[in-house]
Each structure stands twice: as C-alpha cells, then as structure tokens.
C-alpha cells in the first residue's frame with residue numbers, strides 16, 4: 059500500500075497522482091465515486107494503471123496524501 | 130558534422146553497447162534513448178534512477194553528498210557535522226561554490242569542515258559519546274551557531290549508532306535545533322535519495338518550528354526561492370529580479386539561506402522551485418500541510434526568464450504583473466546587446482550536456498538564445514519525472530543518456546563531435562585532452578552566476594571564451610602536425 063499524493067494541477071485543472079518512491083506522476087482520468095459524496099474508490103490513470111483508495115465521505119481538499127492500493 | 134538522423138543515432142547506440150557483456154548490454158540499453166517528442170511518458174523510452182552497473186565508471190555521488198553537500202550544507206548559520214570518518218567531508222569541502230554572506234567561523238560556517246573523525250575504536254565501541262562531545266565542543270567554540278545537523282556517513286548506519294537519541298538529548302542541553310539525518314552513503318542508488326532524506330529531515334525536525342506563531346508580519350507578496358544553491362551567486366541574481374517585480378523573498382533554500390528563513394517558509398504565499406529534483410518533496414509537503422502552491426521556474430536565458438517571470442506573476446495581482454513586464458522591458462536592451470555580440474560567434478554550435486538535477490533541461494533555453502543547439506543531454510541521478518520534463522525541450526532524434534558511463538560518454542562524443550561539452554570536473558580533462566572545448570556546468574567552472582539576466586551575460590561570455598579560445602587550434606604538437614602534413618603530401622604525390 060504505497061502512500062500517494064493527490065493534487066490538482068493549477069494550469070490544467072487535472073488531478074494528478076504522485077508516488078514519490080516510484081517517480082510516478084500521472085493524471086487521474088476517472089474516479090469511481092466522483093463526489094460530492096462519497097469520493098474515492100477506484101482511480102483510473104492516464105497510463106492505464108488503476109489504484110484503489112478508501113472512499114471518503116466527501117471530496118477532500120487537495121493536495122492530500124492517502125494510502126492507495128495498486129490494482 | 131551535420132545533424133544525425135534517427136537511424137544514425139540508433140546505430141551509434143547499438144555500436145557503443147557492443148563492448149558490454151550480454152547482461153550489461155541489456156541493462157544499459159534501457160538507459161540510452163533517442164529523443165522523440167511524441168512520447169508523452171519518458172518511462173516508455175528511458176529507464177532512470179536504477180543502480181549503476183558494477184564495473185562501469187559512473188559519475189554519481191552518494192546519499193551523504195546529496196544531503197550534506199547539496200541540501201543542508203549551504204544553510205550558513207548552522208553547523209553540519211560530517212559524522213563518521215574524516216574523508217567524506219574533507220574531500221568535498223567547499224567544492225560546490227555556494228556563496229554566502231557572513232564571517233566564516235563566527236556566524237557562518239559553510240566552507241568549514243566539521244567531523245567526528247571516526248577511528249577504529251569508534252567503529253568498535255560506537256560513536257554516540259564522541260558525537261555528544263563534538264556537539265558540546267562546537268557549541269563552546271562557535272557560540273553563534275543557530276543549530277547543528279548530524280550528517281551520517283556510511284559507518285553510522287553499519288554500526289547502528291542511535292544518533293536520534295543523541296540529537297534529542299543535545300537539543301535540550303544546548304537549546305538549539307539538533308537534526309539527525311540518516312543519509313548514509315550506501316542508501317539509494319545515487320545522491321538523489323540523499324536529497325529526499327534531507328527534505329524529510331527538514332520536514333520532521335525544522336519546518337514546523339513556528340507553527341502557531343504569528344509574530345512574523347507577512348505581506349501578500351511573500352515568496353521563497355526553493356532549490357537554488359547560490360552557485361557563484363545564482364540565487365542573488367534571481368532574487369534581484371523577483372524583488373524588482375515587487376515580490377518579497379522571505380527565504381532562500383538553501384544557498385545563502387539561514388535556519389530562520391527555513392522556519393519562516395510556511396508563512397509565504399508561493400514557493401518558487403528551481404531545482405525540482407532536490408526539493409520537490411518539501412514543496413509538495415508544504416502544499417499539503419500549509420496550502421502553499423508551488424511552481425517550477427527557469428532563470429537560464431532571456432526567453433525562459435521572461436516566460437517564468439510572467440508565470441510567477443500570474444499567481445499575484447496586477448501590480449506584480451506590471452512589475453514583471455517592467456523587469457522584462459528593463460533588461461531587454463541589455464540582453465539584446467549580449468545576444469548581438471555573442472550570437473554571431475556561437476551560432477550553430479552543438480552542445481552535449483551531462484549534469485545533475487535541473488541543468489540538463491534548464492540550460493537548453495539559454496543555449497538556444499545564443500543560437501546553439503543541444504544535441505545530447507542526460508542526468509546523473511534524474512528520475513522519470515525529470516525525463517518527462519526534458520523530452521519536450523529537446524529536438525527530435527537527439528540523444529538522451531541516463532547515468533552515462535565514462536566509456537559511453539567518450540564514444541558518443543567521438544561520434545557526434547560536439548563543439549562544446551558541459552559536464553563536471555571528472556569529465557573535464559578527458560575531453561579537453563581530446564581537444565574539445567569544455568565547461569564545468571556544476572560549479573560554473575569557477576565563474577557565475579548564470580541565473581537571471583545578469584547571469585546570462587556571464588554565461589554567454591563564458592561559452593564564447595571557451596569555444597573560441599585559440600588554444601583548440603594548438604592541440605596537435607607542432608612536430609606531429611608537420612608529419613601529418615608530410616604524410617598528406619606523400620599521399621598526394623603518390
């Protein structure tokens with residue numbers, strides 16, 4: 059379960075997922091529960107990989123560090 | 130030589146790889162690539178941040194170098210103890226040219242070397258007592274120090290000393306921050322992990338010091354310069370531009386920086402990141418914890434400077450936006466004159482680079498402003514995200530080499546025949562002896578600053594001075610020249 063940081067890119071408004079240990083900095087193209095409530099679940103990245111984060115009660119404020127599972 | 134095509138470059142890589150044994154060849158092949166701007170993700174074409182192969186000559190440093198040498202070392206009013214044997218600190222002492230203001234040995238300590246000087250008995254019985262005593266002595270002899278950091282060298286991790294416990298104890302005793310940094314040289318594959326460890330130790334031991342303390346009066350225009358190590362005065366040349374456009378620079382990380390500047394950084398409105406590689410970690414942390422946005426900028430060469438100033442200004446109100454335009458306009462004539470003078474002398478020259486954290490991509494714009502072309506570039510310790518940022522900057526079919534080995538670099542140079550090479554001291558004399566003009570791009574070859582408009586003028590002058598130096602015409606000894614000519618005549622007459 060790597061720790062990942064989710065942030066919104068100021069220029070493009072796109073959400074990125076960043077994993078320091080893996081140098082991964084990738085756009086999130088789809089979120090399973092896109093909010094406003096709940097928020098989270100499966101995240102689909104632009105490179106095709108998927109991560110799972112525990113759904114949160116509502117959309118958090120970004121950036122935020124959470125534990126995610128690669129699926 | 131004219132520009133190489135994709136096929137030629139491919140063939141070159143293939144040829145260079147031939148000398149390696151099978152396994153090594155496979156591994157190295159992943160680190161050499163031909164730039165293709167259509168690739169969106171660098172990891173599809175180049176592998177980076179992997180362990181160097183045993184037996185090759187690599188140019189990398191160690192985690193201790195990344196922490197003590199790069200991130201912590203320039204913080205001028207703290208004392209950084211090279212904890213372990215004397216060599217690691219002594220042989221790298223003052224080599225990085227981080228300029229600073231202050232009286233060395235009284236209130237600033239950057240160019241001095243402090244070490245616990247481990248001997249055999251410290252390895253056998255542990256060095257915690259010695260460390261304790263060293264901090265005590267330091268504090269007595271240099272009472273104006275603002276804090277101490279303990280930079281672990283390899284043996285500390287190997288013998289399992291508890292430097293955290295010593296740090297906590299001494300912090301109470303001397304009443305100043307004492308920061309243990311677990312940056313033993315063997316951690317990670319290069320100095321890059323040292324940067325990360327150093328960032329994390331700043332986060333855990335220093336950054337929160339003034340949380341909840343509102344006594345520092347802020348302005349809406351507070352920014353900090355992150356990842357500028359003031360090599361030859363770089364940070365100063367950058368700072369003047371920012372101040373001129375109306376911003377207030379609260380902190381410099383870490384060239385000419387102080388502990389209190391670091392502690393005040395969470396109060397700024399925007400973090401300006403120059404070296405992304407070594408300090409993105411702390412910037413991301415501050416964004417999450419304090420809500421401070423960060424942006425990468427590039428102060429090499431007028432094109433990129435103007436672009437960056439406008440981008441910085443876009444975070445602020447019209448006053449700053451006007452300020453940015455004013456600054457750009459003010460230096461216009463000056464830079465035009467620099468370009469008018471040097472461009473004709475440098476036009477069309479081809480450059481190969483192999484440097485560290487940000488320069489393999491950041492300096493490209495400055496060379497292009499002078500009409501030069503970068504035909505090959507690579508990072509000692511870059512990661513995927515660095516190459517992601519590099520690919521759009523480089524021309525198609527140019528060469529990318531990650532953690533290039535001594536052999537590969539020489540062979541590439543022989544084939545590509547660049548007009549100028551920019552790399553470090555370890556490469557300098559090899560290439561100079563091959564008769565190729567060379568600039569050290571880590572320490573600016575004892576020159577600088579290269580950042581900002583003032584720096585660009587120096588950059589242009591230095592490149593011209595190196596490239597057009599008459600000595601390159603005298604590389605072949607006169608008697609050898611004569612025989613070469615005679616042989617030609619013999620061949621011609623035959």
Ligand code: SF4
Nearest residue numbers: 191193217282283314
């Ligand atoms: S690898 Fe270890 S011994 Fe070598 S310089 Fe780095 S810390 Fe010192």
